[in-house]
Amino acid sequence: xxxxxQLEIFEGPLDLLLHLIKKNEVSITDIPxxxxxxxYLATLDLMQSFNLDVAGEFLVMAATLIHIKSRMLLPVGxxxxxxxxxxxxxxxLVRRLLEYQRYKDAAAVLEQREIxxxxxxxxxxxxxxxxxxxxxxxxxxxELLGALKGIxxxxxxxTVHEVTLDKITVREKMTLLxxxxxxxxxxxxxxLFAEVRSRLxxxxxxxxxxxxxxxxxxxxxxxKLTAPIMIEAAAGMDEAAVQVVLDETEETQNGA
Amino acid sequence: MExxxxxxTIESLLFVADGPQSLQRxxxxxxxxxxxxxxxxxxxxxxxxEAQNRGIRLAEVAGGYQLRTPKSNADWVKKxxxxxxxxxxxxxxxxxxxxxxxxxxxxxxxxxxxxxxxxGVIGTLLERSLIRAVARKDVPGRPFLYGTTAEFLQLxxxxxxxxxxxxxxMEEISLPEIPGGTISLDQLEES
Numbered sequence: 104x105x106x107x108x109q110l111e112i113f114e115g116p117l118d119l120l121l122h123l124i125k126k127n128e129v130s131i132t133d134i135p136x137x138x139x140x141x142x143y144l145a146t147l148d149l150m151q152s153f154n155l156d157v158a159g160e161f162l163v164m165a166a167t168l169i170h171i172k173s174r175m176l177l178p179v180g181x182x183x184x185x186x187x188x189x190x191x192x193x194x195x196l197v198r199r200l201l202e203y204q205r206y207k208d209a210a211a212v213l214e215q216r217e218i219x220x221x222x223x224x225x226x227x228x229x230x231x232x233x234x235x236x237x238x239x240x241x242x243x244x245x246e247l248l249g250a251l252k253g254i255x256x257x258x259x260x261x262t263v264h265e266v267t268l269d270k271i272t273v274r275e276k277m278t279l280l281x282x283x284x285x286x287x288x289x290x291x292x293x294x295l296f297a298e299v300r301s302r303l304x305x306x307x308x309x310x311x312x313x314x315x316x317x318x319x320x321x322x323x324x325x326x327k328l329t330a331p332i333m334i335e336a337a338a339g340m341d342e343a344a345v346q347v348v349l350d351e352t353e354e355t356q357n358g359a
Numbered sequence: 360m361e362x363x364x365x366x367x368t369i370e371s372l373l374f375v376a377d378g379p380q381s382l383q384r385x386x387x388x389x390x391x392x393x394x395x396x397x398x399x400x401x402x403x404x405x406x407x408x409e410a411q412n413r414g415i416r417l418a419e420v421a422g423g424y425q426l427r428t429p430k431s432n433a434d435w436v437k438k439x440x441x442x443x444x445x446x447x448x449x450x451x452x453x454x455x456x457x458x459x460x461x462x463x464x465x466x467x468x469x470x471x472x473x474x475x476x477x478x479g480v481i482g483t484l485l486e487r488s489l490i491r492a493v494a495r496k497d498v499p500g501r502p503f504l505y506g507t508t509a510e511f512l513q514l515x516x517x518x519x520x521x522x523x524x525x526x527x528x529m530e531e532i533s534l535p536e537i538p539g540g541t542i543s544l545d546q547l548e549e550s
Contacts, residue, residue: 160475203473206456209526213459214447219513219514224427224433
């Protein structure tokens, strides 16, 4: 007998079982356990042949199914006085399936409601999708510090100590960085420091970058661990630009 | 304050409000105006916006009132706002449904129902503030008990938890009697 199984993404063993029960048009309360077990195992094989990671839960359920199947083959009540007479070995499984089905239905009902930012919108509820581009990983501050160290190490060693008078503030760097991003959308972390010559400027640039991350104006990520670090404009960019200008004005006034 | 003036003020408050505002809150701001008047004005506004098929409606969510756009305009609003649609996965929805109906509930209890690990999903739901830890269960390990939040009610357009659609009761689905608890071998071979 050939068993054709359609590969779908199942939420778990119960989901897969419900799918098989529906496909075979049988009742949850009277599962033909042999057929279902066979198809269940075939699906697991298929998942494995696609190199899908078959989670442990699926295997536990497979064992449960086989156990139920074997118990149903045994004559009832004669040799095992302990065994409660008349208890269907499928009962516990049926109970679990019915309960799971209940919440699956409930989830479907919830999904049909008027969902905020999908069906209905409120003034303060603009969708804020802050997740990075697909397939990219966000960096931790430690990884950033590592990258910073690399840049500092590459700076020419000061043989003569030179007193520079140009004052670069973190705020100026923030504005500069935002301007750059407004033009290009994204840039390499390394390129930020391409023309930087002093340690002070490296540190100021770095702090400006962190400040902008805090304001959610930019996002820092890389494709994979060894890939170059990227900086990208994010949702809070315009707000941050205004904030930087405001802070600056305030500072100038206080200083005057 | 004249009724017309109160009505106008309530409209303004609804417009500037960040999130649903309770009747209590309106009463606090509009001192001297009784709750009955505010309630009747809110009802009036709600009916009117609905009847005139307006582009904003007054929704009763999370124990308060909030101006929201009608579903019929969703596509245009989405186009205007841009950004990717925020879709909720099956696993997230199922877990959320279990928590909503069974709260307070522990992670282990959710896992018993879903038959799979829910660590990741719980993390996402906590992050999105749709659930929160409400207490610890008095069992070994003292696990967290989770419940839904006001954000959950807002997301699903619910006034309160009692508005959740009733679950199909398990008792309604009766198990068929199996005589002697056996199944004939013919039946098994057939399948």
